[in-house]
Amino acid sequence: MKKFGGKIKRLRLANKLTREELCGDETELSVRQLARIESGQSAPTLNKIRYIAKCLGVTVGELTDGESFALPARYEELKYLIMRTPIYDDSSRVELVETYFDEIYEYYYNSLPEEEQLSIDVLQSSLDAHMTDNIEFGSGLLQDYFEQVKAKKVYGINDLLLIGLYFYQSSSDHIYLDDTSLETLDMLAGRLVLQTRYIVPSHLFLLRDVLLQCSGLLLLTKSYQHLLTIVQELNTIISKTQDYQKKPLVDMIEWKYYLYVDQDFSAAQLKYQQAVQFSVMIDDEILKENLEKEWRNDSLQLRT
Structure with missing residues (x-):
């Protein structure tokens, strides 16, 4: 080297x-x-x-000089599995993802390019923050790299991973978001909906997941300006990829919009029913339980 x-x-x-x-x-x-x-x-x-x-x-x-700089195929498979495995607070899925990280650290991490090490660092920090509710995980990474991300209009894979980490930290601490943070959220939302023009098809699933995170934070902060556009982009991604794994979550975002913005309970209930039916079709019992719990919470909030 x-x-x-x-x-x-x-x-x-x-x-x-x-x-x-x-x-x-x-x-x-x-x-x-x-x-x-x-x-x-x-x-x-x-x-x-x-x-x-x-x-x-x-x-x-x-x-x-003809030297190969291709990443090991097994490493790329492990990274893909980490990004594609939905957690939904299921301990067995968390343990599975942790075995993927363990294999990367044991056999590949030290010889990876810096850019790939950053990918793994962000993915690990996102998992740790999610499982512990400790938003300090990944704070150093955001301090080092997030200003560079904010300056960009076209996002690469690591940019999307860092934005996802930022959204998670902001969601956990949304009550304390100041005007500058809300402006950053608005700016990121406006740019994210344009990324389908630039991202390679094989990574549309990552853009989908970050858009879902963005939608959640917009709902938490009652910032609805970009929400319907994001839902449209999410449905476009699902149609392009024919990957319906997260379709119930898109329906959940829609039902919340109908409830809290349009105040249309019937439309919201229809979207809820569609979300649950789809979770049954894809045989994801954990997701189904989470959707039912979320609907009960939303219904309770409307009554109080």
Whole structure:
């Protein structure tokens, strides 16, 4: 890795480029990441290798001398399983996801590119925060990276994971959200509904999950401006992917909108019934129980 990093540095200097000039606005590669790659402290991802090669005026093959920088297939499978396994506060599912993390830490983590390590750190922090209700998990990650995310208009995978972590922390502490936080929520919601234009189809499920988190926080803060647009985008994603795993949760967001905004109990009840029926169709008893509990809570709030 030091040899590869040294080659990048030599080519950069030969092109009379500073790190700042090569990294530009840092949306593709930060100056800090480039410094770590050049010193051999961090392995680059394929996307970053392509970006560096383009900036240096060489092909990827010329830059890498044919060396493979592909991620291990088993690691990619484990990461995918972590992101795709719905928890719903079910202890058996949590234990399963924790075994995926354990395997990553034992066999892959130390040799992963920095960008992939960040993905795992955010996913682990999100799980820990969710299971312990301790919003301090992941606070350091948000302090280090969230301002960069806020400056972007097009989000990558890690950006979406960090936004999801931010939403979880904000949901746990929503009573204390100040005007600046509410402005950030409004800004993120407005940008998230546009991401289907940019995200690769294989990661639409991640955008779907972050949009669901955003919807929940909008409901908590009674900020309804973007809610129907988000529901439309969620249904578009479900239609595109033919993945109906989270359809009951989209119905739940809709029933809450009908209850608290339109004050249309009949429409809300119909959406509730559809959500429960769909959870039965996909054979998810935990989800069904959670939906029934949520409907009871909503109905109770309306009566008080």
